[in-house]
Amino acid sequence: MADPNTRQPTLVPCPMFNPGEDAKRLKEALRDPNKEVATVIAILTCRSASQRMEIVTVYKDQFNKDLYQEVKSGYSGKFSKVMRALLRPPFEYLAQEVKKAMAGLGTDEDVLTEVLCTRSNDNIQLIAAAFKSHFGKTVEEELDNEYKVSAEYKELLGMLLSGIRDERRECDTDKARKRAETIFNAETNAWSTETKIFMRLLTHEPYTQLRLIFDEYRKISGQSMEEAITTEFSGDLRNAMLTIVKCAINRSQYYAEKLESAMRGLRFDDYSLIRIIVSRCEIDLGSIKNEYLKIYHKTLYHQIQMGTSGEYRNALLALLGDP
Ligand SMILES: [Ca+2]
Numbered sequence: 001m002a003d004p005n006t007r008q009p010t011l012v013p014c015p016m017f018n019p020g021e022d023a024k025r026l027k028e029a030l031r032d033p034n035k036e037v038a039t040v041i042a043i044l045t046c047r048s049a050s051q052r053m054e055i056v057t058v059y060k061d062q063f064n065k066d067l068y069q070e071v072k073s074g075y076s077g078k079f080s081k082v083m084r085a086l087l088r089p090p091f092e093y094l095a096q097e098v099k100k101a102m103a104g105l106g107t108d109e110d111v112l113t114e115v116l117c118t119r120s121n122d123n124i125q126l127i128a129a130a131f132k133s134h135f136g137k138t139v140e141e142e143l144d145n146e147y148k149v150s151a152e153y154k155e156l157l158g159m160l161l162s163g164i165r166d167e168r169r170e171c172d173t174d175k176a177r178k179r180a181e182t183i184f185n186a187e188t189n190a191w192s193t194e195t196k197i198f199m200r201l202l203t204h205e206p207y208t209q210l211r212l213i214f215d216e217y218r219k220i221s222g223q224s225m226e227e228a229i230t231t232e233f234s235g236d237l238r239n240a241m242l243t244i245v246k247c248a249i250n251r252s253q254y255y256a257e258k259l260e261s262a263m264r265g266l267r268f269d270d271y272s273l274i275r276i277i278v279s280r281c282e283i284d285l286g287s288i289k290n291e292y293l294k295i296y297h298k299t300l301y302h303q304i305q306m307g308t309s310g311e312y313r314n315a316l317l318a319l320l321g322d323p
Contacts, residue, residue: 007252008286010321013048022047023059026067033074037311040071044086045318048282052086078270078312082319085278091123095130097275098139107146109236112157114258114272117243118251121163128161152195153236159203170209173216179205180216187232194232202244210248252287255280256295259288260303268307273316281319289320299323 022043029036044052059067068087075083085093094115101111116124116139131139140158143149179201186197205213214225221228229241246254255276262269262276280288292300301323304316 006287007284008290009282010285010289011046011048011281011319013051014046017047017051017054019051019054019058020062022055023062023067026055026059027063030070030074037075037079038314040083041311041315041318044083045315049086049090053089056087075311078274078308079310079315081270082274082278082312082315085274089130090279091126091130092134094127094275094279095134097271098127098131099135099142102142102146107149109149109153110239111272111275112143113236113240113243114275116157116160117240118247118254121165121167124160125163150235150237152199153240156199156203156237156240159199164204166204166206166209168206170206171212172209173212176209176212177216177220179209179213180220183213183217183228184220187228195237198229198232198241202241207248210245214245214249250291252284253291253295255284255288256292256300259292259300260296263303263307273304277316277319285320 025039026043029039043055047055056067059065068084071083071087072080074080088096097111098115101108101115115127119127128139131142135142139161143154143157146154182197183201186194189197201213202210217223217225217228225245226242229238229245233241243254246257258272259276262272276288277285289300292298292303296303301317301320304320305313308316
């Protein structure tokens with residue numbers, strides 16, 4: 001069986017990479033930001049994250065300037081946001097998105113869920129480490145101060161942040177059946193006990209094993225894990241649990257759906273659009289495009305082309321690769 005989480009990027013490292021040459025061309029282009037935007041897009045959307053970080057270093061060495069700051073003062077609006085997202089180390093960028101989701105009075109749980117419930121242990125650890133070194137406290141400490149966030153949701157994120165998931169590619173049908181039975185029986189317990197059992201399942205089991213457990217669960221209960229979670233839980237806890245289930249089954253499909261909801265309605269959710277495209281282009285944006293076409297019978301490229309404009313559009317389309 002083909003692994004549903006096979007990953008196809010849209011951005012691969014530039015084979016003829018010369019960071020000194022790129023830094024020089026960027027410096028020239030930034031002398032007059034109204035001109036040569038195409039050069040800036042061509043360079044920054046066609047270099048891998050580690051190549052972009054090399055350019056930042058070389059730029060600093062050659063011109064004694066911070067490329068990020070130069071781009072920030074040279075460009076504005078959404079285009080500037082995309083370029084700046086590309087100029088941050090990837091995990092630091094995501095840590096900043098996590099911080100931003102908790103800034104101010106409220107909390108943007110949707111962003112926290114999208115960033116923290118979709119990634120492998122080591123990626124979560126790298127985001128958590130970047131957060132700590134950048135903001136001087138842990139994600140959990142910051143989350144603790146978000147007093148309107150539900151305790152169970154906080155607990156679930158805390159478990160994911162602790163890196164407890166077993167990430168071996170385990171596939172054990174007998175164990176899966178037993179786990180599925182535990183889950184099925186959990187539904188007769190008190191809600192708090194049931195919640196703990198579901199949380200433990202979703203944060204500890206390897207993704208490969210989760211898929212088997214979901215199959216076994218369906219055989220026993222006649223419903224999917226998503227249906228069970230939708231019935232038993234609500235609010236952000238439910239969204240987070242459903243996100244983990246979706247990612248275990250097919251992560252690219254999850255992101256395709258997120259992109260669609262970011263483009264639904266009168267105004268695009270540009271932050272989500274940028275975050276997903278920038279953070280997935282080197283991982284699985286190609287697979288996400290395929291899933292998008294399968295679900296919505298239109299191309300992601302076309303949707304973005306229709307709903308955005310100017311250099312912002314050019315930058316996103318460049319990251320998307322072929323239509
Ligand atoms: Ca807040």
